[in-house]
Amino acid sequence: MNIAEQVLNIGKRARTASAAMAKASTDQKNRALRAIAQLVRQQSAMLKAANAEDLERARLNGLEPALLDRLALSDKAIETMAEGLEQIAQLPDPIGEMTDFKNRPSGILVGKMRVPLGVVGIIYEARPNVTVDAAGLCIKSGNATILRGGSEALRCNNALAKLVAQGLEAAGLPADAVIVIDTTDRAAVGTLITMAEYVDVIVPRGGKGLIERISKEARVPVIKHLDGICHVFIDEFADADKAVAIADNAKTHRYGTCNTMETLLVHSAHAPDTLAKLVEIYGNKQVELRGCQRTLARFPKLLAATEEDWSTEYLAPVLSIKLIDSLDEAISHINHFGSHHTDVIVTENHSNAMRFIREVDSASVMINASSRFADGFEYGLGAEIGISTDKIHARGPVGLEGLTSQKYVVFGHGEVRQ
Amino acid sequence: MNIAEQVLNIGKRARTASAAMAKASTDQKNRALRAIAQLVRQQSAMLKAANAEDLERARLNGLEPALLDRLALSDKAIETMAEGLEQIAQLPDPIGEMTDFKNRPSGILVGKMRVPLGVVGIIYEARPNVTVDAAGLCIKSGNATILRGGSEALRCNNALAKLVAQGLEAAGLPADAVIVIDTTDRAAVGTLITMAEYVDVIVPRGGKGLIERISKEARVPVIKHLDGICHVFIDEFADADKAVAIADNAKTHRYGTCNTMETLLVHSAHAPDTLAKLVEIYGNKQVELRGCQRTLARFPKLLAATEEDWSTEYLAPVLSIKLIDSLDEAISHINHFGSHHTDVIVTENHSNAMRFIREVDSASVMINASSRFADGFEYGLGAEIGISTDKIHARGPVGLEGLTSQKYVVFGHGEVRQ
The missing domain is CATH 3.40.309.10 (Aldehyde Dehydrogenase; Chain A, domain 2)
Incomplete structure (x- = not known):
């Protein structure tokens, strides 16, 4: 399989998993989040070993000190990851909430139900903590997610992906609900941001250059901000x-x-x-x-x-x-x-x-x-997957709600239109 | 000026007008809507004359009877237009509404305010009533709008545009808040759907072919549905x-x-x-x-x-x-x-x-x-500008609210972040 086929295949798997995630119970999702938190703590030695390999290679490739710093996974960073997941487990589950019901003259009762977007693609730089934060928010909001992290963090991200998969399965959820793209080939991003049949939204996190390039080439809606002036x-x-x-x-x-x-x-x-x-x-x-x-x-x-x-x-x-x-x-x-x-x-x-x-x-x-x-935690969203300066869909800090959509629900009693 | 320059210029004018529309009072917007309704009724003879020219030319060009039917502007259609505007005037104004306020531990009070999207581009077929319906919804939701109707309706759309401009000015609002692109050159659409600096969202209305083409080529978010299966x-x-x-x-x-x-x-x-x-x-x-x-x-x-x-x-x-x-x-x-x-x-x-x-x-x-x-009127939205089968932003029938966005508002008392 070439890269495009591999990524399309990942898309197909994520789309299938998204149906199971959409109907997962709050309890199942929270159990998965807590299981992943526990695994991250238990397997910290394994994670640090994978991270050490990433760091070694990045140093050899001459990565800047500031970026090496972001790439490094300390004990404290691992504990913060685990706590972050437990905090997400404590947030209210937005999925299935019904609001705004109104009786209409025809006799129907019309309201809205909050549902997941489906499959969220996240593209980010070499920061392993984003892998876990993003996975946690997508799990809680009932979405499947495809993660594409910076290539320098590949080993650590793959190690994290295994723990996430284990945690999902422990809660009876599909391992494919969180898929880390495990190739460093840049062509993978090109496919990820254009396969509209499998991906509902792309969230790029990183420098302005990365985000501009993705916005320009994407054929899937993008939640983004370029600058903070x-x-x-x-x-x-x-x-x-x-x-x-x-x-x-x-x-x-x-x-x-x-x-x-x-x-x-x-x-x-x-x-x-x-x-x-x-x-x-x-x-x-x-x-x-x-x-x-x-x-x-x-x-x-x-x-x-x-x-x-x-x-x-x-x-x-x-x-x-x-x-x-x-x-x-x-x-x-x-x-x-x-x-x-x-x-x-x-x-x-x-x-x-x-x-x-x-x-x-x-x-x-x-x-x-x-x-x-101006921050998801300070605003009380619990956590944020990014900040949007666009006006369509989510605006400002994007938390769980920004990863959802509302559909209309109609409760009838046999009404037909006259 | 070539077509692209003409349309960019229209975009610039609409963007300028959108700032005035965003701060327009409810009363001003309603006065504009009622003034346009009155003008449409008063000038029905002029509108029918322009429409007769459109029909004559369309017949010579061999337009199908079903399309001629949609193009035709009867006395009843004119009255329906005017009534539609008056109904929009009666709808609650969503702009400026503040909701979801929560006190945060830091002392700040965080909520949301509903605001217009800015400039809405609407592309539709040869149906003059859409010109007035769409203009009405955009005025009420505080947006500026650029309308591009089917070329067969050009004369009638231009005649309507004049009345809309008069109505806006009578209420102290800028005439540029509703601009009808008065060229039949197809290149105009290409510019309209790619000038992201001047247009915030595109709403295409028409056949599947038109909508697919626009979605594919747009560099601006599109609110659309392709099929209703x-x-x-x-x-x-x-x-x-x-x-x-x-x-x-x-x-x-x-x-x-x-x-x-x-x-x-x-x-x-x-x-x-x-x-x-x-x-x-x-x-x-x-x-x-x-x-x-x-x-x-x-x-x-x-x-x-x-x-x-x-x-x-x-x-x-x-x-x-x-x-x-x-x-x-x-x-x-x-x-x-x-x-x-x-x-x-x-x-x-x-x-x-x-x-x-x-x-x-x-x-x-x-x-x-x-x-x-499944319809904006039946759901109580008052009117609809279209139906969206996308999950991002508006979903289902799109009324006034779908033409708005929410920004975060923070009320502080001098708080700083620790």
Whole structure:
């Protein structure tokens, strides 16, 4: 079999398994999750041995230290994986939930039932923990899943796949509900993202380049986000203390995450005091500041921001700053330069707050809170498989619900249409 | 400007208008809808004159009588258009609705707000009423829309577009919120369905060929259904009277609609009586019946169904019939041969009913009701822009809600992430 045939065959197996997963009971799914957690703990030596082989080979191939770091599977990482599965087991099962029932004049009762999407394809980089997290979310949401991890993690992923299969079977579920593609051939991805008869949605996780390529070539719907160019806007009516705390946290809590602020918009009324305080704080934390012309006029030591800065996701201790004169200017700057991920207004003015959250066209809009809260755990979704900046289907952090769909159910008593 | 540039320019204008539409008040949108309804009534003579030109040219070009029929704009059709707009004005406005608020341990309050998708592209055949229906739904849901109707209806669509623009402006909304592409060049569609920066979703309405072509070439999400291969399953525990009434209505109420039954599955226990009654009823109504081998053994006058029949949408007085022995057989037949549109079980057995609606993977699943109820009006959506058999985003009849998205809103009090 060539690669395309192999992947099509995997698709067929996943599609078959998805029917069994769709009707699995909550108890069965939770038993599988707990069994996998136990196996991951019990077999930690085996997992670490497989991971050591991956690391050895990756080192020989000259993988960057940061990527080696992500690839490494420590005892702590293994325990976190197992706990993650147990947490997913504790989440409410969304499948089969029926809502929104309404009696219609014809006599029928119309409502909706939540059901799995079917088969979810997940493409990610060399991070073994994603294998288990993604498998756990897909099992709980009644989906079958096909996992394609970075080739550097192949041995460890295959070892994890065996444990997942064992756990599924222990709960009476098909081992094919979670299939790891065990080839490093890149052609496999091409088939995975185009076999619409076997895959219902693709979730790519990784760098912008990977996601752009997948979105461009996929013939299957993709849940994705490309950038997190997040803004905090300090409104004219902001509380200065809240503004300082939020703008500090949104930038400096972690530099490399997608919900980190990249541009700070400041109403000119706050330039003398609030912004001055922030410039000092950022300076102490070695954050490189790039200001607009008006910002530079007030803080001449800053670097000058170029037009490109307004649409750059630094993922680093760098921040662009712009002074503006109105809420309208803030909204139009964000909608124009932002990436529709997460944007914040700091204000005590109710009307401005409500206009901001309605008119800023982003997956998450916040009033008086740090952009760093845009996250599946913080939102109470329990876990997330990714964040979507698209508007179709799931938007924002995608948890179990984003891996489901709703169908209409009609309860009749023999009604026919007149 | 070449066609691609013209359409890109239209996209740009629609994108700009969408920002104004997203913040339009309910009252503004309703005033626009009522103003358009009034203009359509007032200008009926002008509309009929434009339509007469379209009809004249279509006749000269040899358009089929059935299509001429759809193209024709009668006084009744004009009144129906106007009433449709007034009904949409009466529907609740989904935009800005906030739901699902939860306090999180961090102190933030997280909920969701319903917002428009942005720009909706609609591609349809030569039916002028779709121009007004689609414009109405997009206006109410706060979207801008780009309409591309069948070229045979060009004059009438342009005349309608002028009235829509006037109505929008009378309510203080941008005329560009509804743009009719006024060229018959087919290249326009190619640009429309690939300009992802200006169009958020495409809704194709028309024949299977048109929809397949658009789905294949689109680089923008598509809300669509290709087929309606709908089933009624008469379970072992069906009430015979309900079974006869539903199977009769599902096939013969209208032959050409997507929610019409195309295959009747009958538990063998119902072959002697219920099916015999139905064979007589269908015979009296000149419905051509094509049976499986077991059906033929009992009703030798029927035609033999071929393998192809099980996956054919007849859209005609033709029905395939299969005798089976279990619920499992019914579910697997439907999931294998159906089109995931609408499927019905007739049964008095609760467990069988619940298994059917959970395990049949279709946009609408019904217990003891005719498949003909799968419709936006019958479901209480008020109106529908189409029916989706996809699982991503909207599924089943798509009304105002399907033209919206939900974003996360976070209400904080100065919270930062620890």
